[in-house]
Amino acid sequence: DVKVTQSSRYLVKRTGEKVFLECVQDMDHENMFWYRQDPGLGLRLIYFSYDVKMKEKGDIPEGYSVSREKKERFSLILESASTNQTSMYLCATEGSTTDTQYFGPGTRLTVL
Amino acid sequence: DAKTTQPPSMDCAEGRAANLPCNHSTISGNEYVYWYRQIHSQGPQYIIHGLKNNETNEMASLIITEDRKSSTLILPHATLRDTAVYYCIVRVATDNAGNMLTFGGGTRLMVKP
Numbered sequence: 245d246v247k248v249t250q251s252s253r254y255l256v257k258r259t260g261e262k263v264f265l266e267c268v269q270d271m272d273h274e275n276m277f278w279y280r281q282d283p284g285l286g287l288r289l290i291y292f293s294y295d296v297k298m299k300e301k302g303d304i305p306e307g308y309s310v311s312r313e314k315k316e317r318f319s320l321i322l323e324s325a326s327t328n329q330t331s332m333y334l335c336a337t338e339g340s341t342t343d344t345q346y347f348g349p350g351t352r353l354t355v356l
Numbered sequence: 357d358a359k360t361t362q363p364p365s366m367d368c369a370e371g372r373a374a375n376l377p378c379n380h381s382t383i384s385g386n387e388y389v390y391w392y393r394q395i396h397s398q399g400p401q402y403i404i405h406g407l408k409n410n411e412t413n414e415m416a417s418l419i420i421t422e423d424r425k426s427s428t429l430i431l432p433h434a435t436l437r438d439t440a441v442y443y444c445i446v447r448v449a450t451d452n453a454g455n456m457l458t459f460g461g462g463t464r465l466m467v468k469p
Contacts, residue, residue: 248399250399277456286460287456287457287458287459289456292456303456332397334399334400335399336457343390344390344402345402347399347400347401348399352397
């Protein structure tokens with residue numbers, strides 16, 4: 245079974261803080277994704293990575309950066325958190341020869 | 357990716373089969389039908405996918421019509437833990453490009469005792 249873990253289920257931060265969200269997968273998948281999910285807006289792609297040190301912007305990259313130093317780990321960084329970044333953050337992985345994305349449990353981030 | 361249409365909500369009695377329909381009339385020949393579900397405050401969970409043949413796994417069965425314009429996800433013996441939002445998606449088979457998933461409104465399935 246694919247296992248995708250995220251560093252926190254719930255996180256509360258203050259405006260202006262630097263926030264790190266980490267995602268780890270154990271299936272040797274090449275592709276990893278960060279989405280955010282908001283009521284009425286569905287899933288929106290922030291960034292994805294198709295290999296170590298490779299990254300591509302998704303639909304809403306502003307205010308975020310990512311890091312992929314190891315294949316199994318993909319980090320999302322909020323350089324200076326703002327209240328409009330309060331959301332559910334979802335990490336997903338996908339192998340290059342499979343068609344299925346597997347999601348982590350999600351991190352519900354609240355920025356005060 | 358083709359658009360899908362699902363009923364916004366359904367109820368099912370515990371222990372009975374839950375049949376969740378999805379219309380995808382504009383599906384292309386190389387697009388798969390995927391089903392995910394999302395239990396409240398959790399990440400989406402992959403259930404099953406198929407191209408044109410019916411598929412079954414330990415979680416569910418997927419019935420795709422011969423013209424591929426619609427499909428039905430069947431949970432054979434629904435339990436209270438199957439209460440969730442179920443998303444039907446159509447997407448092209450992988451091209452290594454890391455295609456993002458797009459969820460529509462989904463069907464909110466309520467399993468009742």
